Amino acid sequence: KAGVTQTPRYLIKTRGQQVTLSCSPISGHRSVSWYQQTPGQGLQFLFEYFSETQRNKGNFPGRFSGRQFSNSRSEMNVSTLELGDSALYLCASSLEGAGAVNEKLFFGSGTQLSVL
Amino acid sequence: AQKITQTQPGMFVQEKEAVTLDCTYDTSDPSYGLFWYKQPSSGEMIFLIYQGSYDQQNATEGRYSLNFQKARKSANLVISASQLGDSAMYFCAMREGYGSSNTGKLIFGQGTTLQVKP
Numbered sequence: 001k002a003g004v005t006q007t008p009r010y011l012i013k014t015r016g017q018q019v020t021l022s023c024s025p026i027s028g029h030r031s032v033s034w035y036q037q038t039p040g041q042g043l044q045f046l047f048e049y050f051s052e053t054q055r056n057k058g059n060f061p062g063r064f065s066g067r068q069f070s071n072s073r074s075e076m077n078v079s080t081l082e083l084g085d086s087a088l089y090l091c092a093s094s095l096e097g098a099g100a101v102n103e104k105l106f107f108g109s110g111t112q113l114s115v116l
Numbered sequence: 117a118q119k120i121t122q123t124q125p126g127m128f129v130q131e132k133e134a135v136t137l138d139c140t141y142d143t144s145d146p147s148y149g150l151f152w153y154k155q156p157s158s159g160e161m162i163f164l165i166y167q168g169s170y171d172q173q174n175a176t177e178g179r180y181s182l183n184f185q186k187a188r189k190s191a192n193l194v195i196s197a198s199q200l201g202d203s204a205m206y207f208c209a210m211r212e213g214y215g216s217s218n219t220g221k222l223i224f225g226q227g228t229t230l231q232v233k234p
Binding site for chain 2: 031043045055058088090092105107108
C-alpha cells in the first residue's frame with residue numbers, strides 16, 4: 001500500500017508570490033491534515049479536511065487555505081508569501097479522522113518551501 | 117491548555133545500548149492519547165507507539181516501549197538495543213478528548229535529536 005505522497009518535494013518562491021502544495025493520502029483514508037514545521041515554532045497544525053469539507057483549523061492567517069477533492073487528495077495554498085512562511089509542510093492522513101484519541105496520523109515526507 | 121514538553125534537545129547513545137527520551141504533558145482532559153513519532157533526515161514522520169490515558173499497561177512495539185506515569189504526566193520513550201538507523205529526531209505528541217475540535221490535530225513537543233554512535 002502506497003504511503004502519503006506529497007509534491008513537490010522542494011519549492012523556492014519569492015515574497016508576494018503564491019504557492020500550491022499537493023498531498024495524496026493513503027488509499028482508503030478520508031481525512032487529510034496539514035502541518036507546518038519550522039525550527040523556531042516546531043510542528044503546528046494548519047487544518048484538517050474530511051469529505052471535501054474543512055472540519056478543523058489551527059491558528060494561521062487567512063493566507064493559508066486548502067481544499068480536498070472527491071478522491072480525498074488535498075491541496076494547500078499560501079498566498080502573498082512572506083519570509084516567515086519558509087518551512088517544511090507536512091501532510092498526514094487517517095482513516096476516519098473522527099477525532100478519537102487513538103487515531104494515528106500517517107505522514108508524508110513533506111514539501112520544503114523556501115521563500116526568498 | 118494542552119502542552120507537550122521535551123526537555124532534551126539532543127541525546128547520544130552507544131549502539132546496542134538502551135536510551136530513554138523524556139516527554140511530559142499537560143492536560144485537564146481525562147481522555148487523551150499520547151504518540152511518539154520518529155523523523156529521519158528524509159522528513160517523513162514515522163509513527164512508533166501509542167498510549168491511551170485509560171490503558172492499564174505500558175505500550176510496547178518491538179524495540180520501543182513507553183514508560184507511562186500518569187500521576188507525573190510523563191510518557192517517556194524507551195528504545196532498547198539502539199541501532200545506527202535510530203539516529204533521527206523524535207517527537208512526542210498528544211491528542212485530547214473526542215470530537216470535532218480534535219480531528220486531525222496533534223499537539224507536538226519540540227523534539228529530541230538522537231544520535232547513535234557506532
